[in-house]
Amino acid sequence: MKDCTEPVIERLAEDGRRAKPHFVVGVGGGRAIDTAKAVAWKLKVPAISVGTQCATNADTSAEVVVHTEDHKYLKTLILPRNPVLVIEDTEVIAKAPAKYMVWGMGDALSTKFEGEAYAKSLAKRKDGQSATFAALALGQACFDSLMAHGAKAVKDVKNGIHSAEVDEIIEAVKLTSGMAFENTGCALAHALHNGLSRTGQITGEHGELVAYSTIVQMVFEKRPREEIRQVVSWCESVGLPTKLKAFGEPSKSALRIAAEYAAEKDMDSRNMPERMRPADVMDAIDQVERGI
Numbered sequence: 519m520k521d522c523t524e525p526v527i528e529r530l531a532e533d534g535r536r537a538k539p540h541f542v543v544g545v546g547g548g549r550a551i552d553t554a555k556a557v558a559w560k561l562k563v564p565a566i567s568v569g570t571q572c573a574t575n576a577d578t579s580a581e582v583v584v585h586t587e588d589h590k591y592l593k594t595l596i597l598p599r600n601p602v603l604v605i606e607d608t609e610v611i612a613k614a615p616a617k618y619m620v621w622g623m624g625d626a627l628s629t630k631f632e633g634e635a636y637a638k639s640l641a642k643r644k645d646g647q648s649a650t651f652a653a654l655a656l657g658q659a660c661f662d663s664l665m666a667h668g669a670k671a672v673k674d675v676k677n678g679i680h681s682a683e684v685d686e687i688i689e690a691v692k693l694t695s696g697m698a699f700e701n702t703g704c705a706l707a708h709a710l711h712n713g714l715s716r717t718g719q720i721t722g723e724h725g726e727l728v729a730y731s732t733i734v735q736m737v738f739e740k741r742p743r744e745e746i747r748q749v750v751s752w753c754e755s756v757g758l759p760t761k762l763k764a765f766g767e768p769s770k771s772a773l774r775i776a777a778e779y780a781a782e783k784d785m786d787s788r789n790m791p792e793r794m795r796p797a798d799v800m801d802a803i804d805q806v807e808r809g810i
């Protein structure tokens with residue numbers, strides 16, 4: 519299985535219908551775990567996640583990211599229930615290549631910023647819903663842990679050292695980020711990730727593109743330059759790309775299509791407090807490209 523695609527989910531669900539399991543266990547990274555969650559949902563049985571690396575916060579999540587067979591983003595399924603059991607053996611995860619941890623941190627970087635946008639967008643609605651302080655506090659705790667321990671954890675994994683910082687980052691990616699975003703929502707960072715990865719002109723991993731798109735979201739929100747610079751230099755220190763050239767330099771027209779999709783069509787864009795205009799997203803991308 520190369521990817522979490524509709525044909526793979528359907529084929530495994532068909533096998534499952536014959537085997538009639540009591541639950542489905544996903545073992546591995548995000549693609550394996552998302553596929554297992556989707557198959558469990560189709561079979562109406564609980565899902566169990568067993569993470570073997572740290573590139574994703576999919577393990578705790580009720581969301582499933584479905585790709586096409588040529589690895590373009592297709593859609594996100596929102597399942598009615600989260601995995602009932604999540605097992606993370608930090609001895610195993612600490613031995614996975616360091617690049618997975620870098621990608622997972624890139625994905626987790628978005629949690630605080632998207633959660634805060636989500637909370638603001640709820641506050642503007644008149645139906646009385648609000649984000650919980652607990653979820654926002656977890657988003658902040660995830661961010662603080664990444665900033666404090668990320669660079670050391672990556673260095674330690676590269677050197678085969680299972681340090682306290684490695685455990686801190688596994689917790690930030692797998693538990694803290696997962697619980698924070700499941701109780702808030704994604705916003706521009708994931709909407710732009712989805713838009714960019716639909717163009718077919720982008721290479722790179724989910725977490726790398728989400729980290730880049732988080733910087734774009736921060737610029738779009740007109741956050742203080744100091745705050746944005748802190749995130750950019752942290753990304754550079756852990757090896758996350760901060761410029762589009764790392765993703766294959768998509769054309770201007772592909773970028774416009776991605777910005778349009780992110781601002782107007784992607785479901786995560788509804789969690790931004792202001793109505794987004796594609797031109798403003800493009801402008802934020804241009805600013806990131808020029809340098810913060």
Ligand SMILES: [Zn+2]
Nearest residue numbers: 625708724728
């Ligand atoms: Zn993500």
